[in-house]
Amino acid sequence: MTIANKPLAIVTGASSGIGLQATRALIDKGWYVIMACRDLEKAQQAARSLDLPDHGFEIAHLDLGSLDSVRTFHTAFHAKDQALDALVCNAATYLRN
Numbered sequence: 001m002t003i004a005n006k007p008l009a010i011v012t013g014a015s016s017g018i019g020l021q022a023t024r025a026l027i028d029k030g031w032y033v034i035m036a037c038r039d040l041e042k043a044q045q046a047a048r049s050l051d052l053p054d055h056g057f058e059i060a061h062l063d064l065g066s067l068d069s070v071r072t073f074h075t076a077f078h079a080k081d082q083a084l085d086a087l088v089c090n091a092a093t094y095l096r097n
Helices: 017-028 040-049 067-079
Strands: 008-012 032-037 057-061 086-088
Touching (some): 008 017, 017 032, 057 067
């Protein structure tokens, strides 16, 4: 996907609830959104359920409960060499036993 000249936001926990609605609102305002989610299939289904335009977002794996996942996400984002305009920190983290 290309961002063109749109502002760029990362929304964590974007596969449901407030994160999904924030994603929709940002796209509606002309932003490009990286939906940072733990469950990629759930995020894809959520994007389809709202009929989000393919050119307005991409989905990336991010599990905030895993530092390895955070590092991998950071490395992939940093490699794109894109300026980040907004970060919506919405995802919850859970302790796993």
